[in-house]
Amino acid sequence: MAKTLLRDPDVYRVRPGRPIHLNDVDPNDTSVFDGxxxxxxxxxxxxxxxxxxxxxxxxxDRRYALLIVLQGMDTSGKDGVIRRVFQSVDPLGVRVKCFVRPTPEELAHDFLWRVHPHAPARGEIAIFNRSHYEDVVTARVLGTVDEAACRERFEHINAFERALAAHGTVILKFLLHIDREEQGSRLQARLDAPHKHWKFDPADLEARLRWPAYMQAYGDALAATSTAWAPWYLVPANRKWYRDLVVGAVIVRAIEALDLRYPVPAFDPAAIVIP
Amino acid sequence: MAKTLLRDPDVYRVRPGRPIHLNDVDPNDTSVFDGxxxxxxxxxxxxxxxxxxxxxxxxxDRRYALLIVLQGMDTSGKDGVIRRVFQSVDPLGVRVKCFVRPTPEELAHDFLWRVHPHAPARGEIAIFNRSHYEDVVTARVLGTVDEAACRERFEHINAFERALAAHGTVILKFLLHIDREEQGSRLQARLDAPHKHWKFDPADLEARLRWPAYMQAYGDALAATSTAWAPWYLVPANRKWYRDLVVGAVIVRAIEALDLRYPVPAFDPAAIVIP
Structure with missing residues (x-):
């Protein structure tokens, strides 16, 4: 990357195996950018x-796939990141999949069953707006899985993501980290703007009331599943511009680190005569 | 629409039931735009x-879906339209599906089987880069279905698209119309640029050798399947800027003709207190 205002966003990468407390990270931080x-x-x-x-x-090139996982509390900016970071990218190359509350059919399967079909093929970029991490965070907070079951799921997730990585999938996971105060003002802004009422669901307030449990569950999940092949980034997200900047920089760096090349054609271009 | 340089692109809509010959349409036409x-x-x-x-x-609003079908000979600009017309649109709202040569499993099903799962949900925009129309054009030219079987498929297509429309799906179909000379120079340009070699497949030249058969098959398909609920637009596409302009204008007009509104919330926004 040519510009120099931005220092290495790798400071936000969660180191494998180390315990992590979300409260230790300031959601207002903008320290990696000198502007x-x-x-x-x-x-x-x-x-x-x-x-x-x-x-x-x-x-x-068709040797790599790219999987972006976006997680975060309501209003943390998952939709905003998709819009801003990918605003210039050809729609042909990007697929967004939103994972909402699982259906009865999905719940009757293992928790990775509904996710796997949406893994990107080589050459593709897939963005998961929420993901299988709901099944170790929301599910845990709501009590549909206990901590022991979550620990097992962490192992399943790590194995699953390792298999994707072995196929050439670059996996980058982002937790957009806002604080409870920031969420409060963003929710109020939705209530105050009639054209944003459709984005508001009173049921979402329940998650807000369990904020500390969510922070705990996210902390455990990030510590257990930030691996060499599928790292988590804990992104300060109270400031939207900074959140977009960090996510964009991590993705661009990861792609530019690949040895991408145009494939050698299986024919001799000079020998072809257009009829 | 506010700007006035553009006249009604509806002149390119194929009238239901009338025979159509692609040769009657000038791929260099730019007559609808005064600029x-x-x-x-x-x-x-x-x-x-x-x-x-x-x-x-x-x-x-979540009452309508939008399905865009793009067809055309190789190099006619299907990818270019996706990039240009949708360049500003939020990736969250658009899904692109490319239909390539059918797999043995797909061929073992009826020809609409692989298409149906990709129909857009209400609120979504889906773009088909090639579509079920390959099964009445390419399949007919290659002789895997005969004319009588094609006639039957036209009926199946019309019924299928009518069911989608009844669900609230706005269907707009575009044939990007270039002439054989234009294709020749675009293919040559791919051969001349090393970073475009990967887009070239010598097998594609076979379709070029059957150009008149393709024009005939497209003419028949458009005449039989341009309906009130799923019209075809025959778009002059030798000039890329004009092609993008016409497709964009047709889509914007169609959406703006809908009675879109933000849904009324099921709760009283003024009564909500953020905890």
Whole structure:
């Protein structure tokens, strides 16, 4: 990457195996970027364009897939990241899958059953808006799985993601970290704007009342499933511009670190005559 | 729509039931737009932004789905349309499905079996890059179905699309119409640019050798399946800027003709107190 205002966003990567407490991370942090909000937005746009440029080559190369996992409390900005980070990328190259409350049929299967079909093929980028991590966070907070069962699921997740990685899938997982105060004002903003009422569901307030349990469950999940082949990034997300910047930078760095190349054609282009 | 350089693109809509010959349509036509290429590009960008603005409301409303079908000979610009027309649209709201050569499992089913799962849900926009129309065009040219079987398939298609429309799906189908000379120079351009070799497949030249048969098959298919609920547009596509402009304008007009509204919430926003 050419621009230098941004230092290494790898500081937000969760180290494998170490305990992590979300409260230790300041959701207002902007320390990796030496610029203001306007410069940050501009930088994020530039990253989005770089992502678009690289995507053509990524698709042509067909040796790697890219899986982006987005998690976070309501209003933490999962939709916003998709819009901003991928705003310049060709719709042909990106698939977004939103995982909502599981259906009875899905619940009758193992928890990875509904996820696997949406893994990206080589050449593709898939974005999971929520994911199998709901099954070790929300499920745990609501008590549909206990802690011991969660520990087992962590192992299943690590094995599953390792199999995807072995196939050439680059996996990047982001927890968009806001604090309870920030969520409060974002929810109020939805109530105050009539054209945002449809985004509001009073049932979502229940998760808010269990904030500490969610933080605990996320902390455990990140510590147990941030692996070399599928790292978690704990992204300060109270400031939207900074959140977009960090996520974009991590993704662009990961793609640019690959040895991408256009495939050698199986024919001799010089010998072809268009009839 | 506010801008006035563009006249009604409805002239390219194929009237139901009337025979159509693709040779009657000039692929170089730009007659609906009173401007040059630069103005056309600018106008198309403006349309893409309008599409993005409307998409939020379209998603929130959740009463309609939008299905865009793109067909055309190799190099006719299906990928280009996806990139240009949808360049500003939130990736969350759009899904692209490319239909390639059917697998043995797909061929063991009826020809609509592989298509149906990709129909857009209410609130969604789906783009088919190729579609079930390959099964009445390519399949007919290659002789895997005869004309009588094609006639039957036209009926199946019309019934299928009518069922989608009854569910609230707005269906817009575009044949991107280039001539054989234009395809020749676009294929040559792929051979001349090393980073485009991966897009070239010598097997594609076979379709080029059967050009008249393809034009005949497309003409028959469009005449038989351009319905009130799922119209075809025959888009002059030798000029890329004009092709993008016409497709974008048809889509924006169709969405703006809907009575979209934000849904009334099932709760009283004023009575909610954020805990």
């Amino acid at each position: 203001d909000k306007d410069e940050g937005r501009e930088y994020a746009e530039w990253l989005s364009e770089r992502l678009d440029e690289t995507q053509d080559l990524f698709y042509a | 040059d290429k630069d103005e056309g590009r600018e106008y198309a960008e403006w349309l893409s932004e309008r599409l993005d603005e409307t998409q939020d409301l379209f998603y929130a």
